[in-house]
Amino acid sequence: MQIQLSEADGTPYYLQVANQVKFLVASGRLEPHEQLPSVRGLAQQLTITPNTVARAYRELESEGVVISKRGAGVFISNGVSPLSNKEKRRILNERMDALLTESRQLGVDEATLLKLLRQRSQKFDLYKEVEK
């Protein structure tokens, strides 16, 4: 499991670890039932304290992304969508905020932006067709 922590970001490390595990699950790089590294192992790999890793795993467990089996380790849970609706919305909101900021600075109004987005989406579908 490869996790890249950023020091240029003040987001607590336990959240960075938890978020990245979710993305690895969402992108299929971590599969259901797959075992995660031990708390100590990941702490040494990332040079962060075991407390931080344990907190990330607890966070993931409370959200149902992983299951911790006593004595056996921590595993990706089965079949649960790794990203909750709230999480999906959070990710999209970030992108949309950036888009809105930019379009306002460029003087593009909301109606035009929506029209552009729709056109783009149609084109996107078309490209996908062609690729197939």
Next chain:
Amino acid sequence: MSEHVIEISDLSRHFGKKQALANVNLSVPEGCVFGLVGENGAGKTTLLKHVLGFLKPQQGTVRVFGLDPVVDPPGVLGRVGHLSETRDLPTWMSIRELFEFTRAFYPKWDPVYAEELRNMFELSLNQKVPTLSRGQLARAGLLLALAHRPPLLVLDEPSSGLDPVVRKDILDAIIRTVVDEGRTVLFSSHLLDEVQRVSDRIAILDQGKILLASPLDEVLVSHYQLTVSFQEPQPFFPQLTGALMWTGSGREWKIVCNGQKQELEAALQELNAEILEQNAPTLEEIFVARMKSVERSAAT
């Protein structure tokens, strides 16, 4: 045993007229990595020397494993691995002699572990201390601090002035120490990105006083950074509660803030300022903002 490995209460210290420590209260829980940060001359080394029993408190108490380090040096130092800022190793010795010499003080010296560390740090037994490079000196000092597997590791500026490879060794050693069940690390550092990476808790020391002592995650989430845009250029940044530091000119400013988010947002709205961006400042940005804020209140 108490769950706090180190307990410091109301510790004060003067050197002549200079107050080096003023009513310091600090607890270090077992099994955590505690980072001590502060500007040069803030009192970090003085505080660590009290923990090690090298200085006697003029006021207040210091307890390590429940013991007074001044009264019971073997009881405390036998369980502590420490690396001083000046890495004062005897200059006439070779690495081999240094091992034998240090080993005599620690009944729990682990020769297998010492040898493992020596190989990892690529130190040769016949090399003499004065011929060691800065990085090798740090590694040798670290080895001596670790080889008796102490339950408490105290490191004073362990990575200042070292190259990234040696710094990585030091951080790895800190992590390896806490990964071994229940062990504790107290270290001071200037390198705030490192402190942010490896610490569970931090304390900021400023002119002998504890400015802040808290779990690192709490420090990080209680501070935030805003980029704001005013409708008119501002010659000076307006006075706002919660704003610790600001940089910028004209219409756009960046502010580092602590708490009081609703009040601050309301105040900005009143000034017709728009929040363009909000992000999480790093520990370094928080530290600088705190220091600027202290300087400002001292100046007024």
